[in-house]
Amino acid sequence: MKNIENFNSAKYENDKYTKVEEGIYKLENDGKVIYVTSLSFIQEPELDEGDNASYISQVPLEDILDEFYCYISDFYEELNTKDSEICYQEFASDDLEDVKNLRTIIGKHVYSKEVDGYSELVIEG
Numbered sequence: 001m002k003n004i005e006n007f008n009s010a011k012y013e014n015d016k017y018t019k020v021e022e023g024i025y026k027l028e029n030d031g032k033v034i035y036v037t038s039l040s041f042i043q044e045p046e047l048d049e050g051d052n053a054s055y056i057s058q059v060p061l062e063d064i065l066d067e068f069y070c071y072i073s074d075f076y077e078e079l080n081t082k083d084s085e086i087c088y089q090e091f092a093s094d095d096l097e098d099v100k101n102l103r104t105i106i107g108k109h110v111y112s113k114e115v116d117g118y119s120e121l122v123i124e125g
Contacts (some may be wrong), residue, residue, distance in 0.1 A: 001049065001110045002013040003062060006103070007038040009076075024099050027092075035099040036073055038090045039106065045113045053084040061089075062110035063121040069093055090115055 006023040017025040017036075024037050049057040056075075065071060074090035093099050098101035108125035 001041045001064075001105075003086075004041045004106050004108060004110065006040055006106060007040040007044065007089075009038045009074075009090070020096065021094065023103060024096070026096075031096070032092050034073070034092045036090055036092045037075070037095045037099050037103055038076075038088065039103075040086050040088050042085055043087060044111065049111075050087075052082045053080040053087040054082040056080065056087050058120065060110055060121055063112045063119055064102070064105070065091075066104075067121050069095065069098040070102050113124060 005038045006021075006069060011017070016029075017100050020026050020035065024035055025103055027034050033045070043051070043057060045051040045119055062074075070091040072089055073092035073107070075089065076114060079088045091099065091102055106125035108123050110121070110123050112119045112121055114120070
């Protein structure tokens with residue numbers, strides 16, 4: 001994944017979301033609180049990632065989710081099309097610090113490599 005940037009979704013301009021800080025929003029639903037952030041990025045097929053936004057590879061995405069204790073809460077299907085090189089995903093956690101930590105990958109190069117039979121997340125930059 002490269003060209004990782006904050007994505008300001010229009011859906012956050014709604015009473016359901018409360019801005020916590022730049023790019024991070026709180027969503028309360030049925031007494032449960034989660035924190036969300038949206039990122040855009042470009043996949044790298046040469047690193048076994050998808051070749052368009054309609055197919056977002058599980059690698060390195062799963063490693064990112066594991067590393068930062070987050071999950072995907074919106075796939076932005078209307079934006080992630082075969083015609084688009086740029087991918088969009090919303091990440092969420094019930095812990096604000098997890099979302100803050102995830103956002104440290106903005107502007108960095110992130111990929112997975114195999115080490116001793118296991119996938120290892122690499123964050124450069």
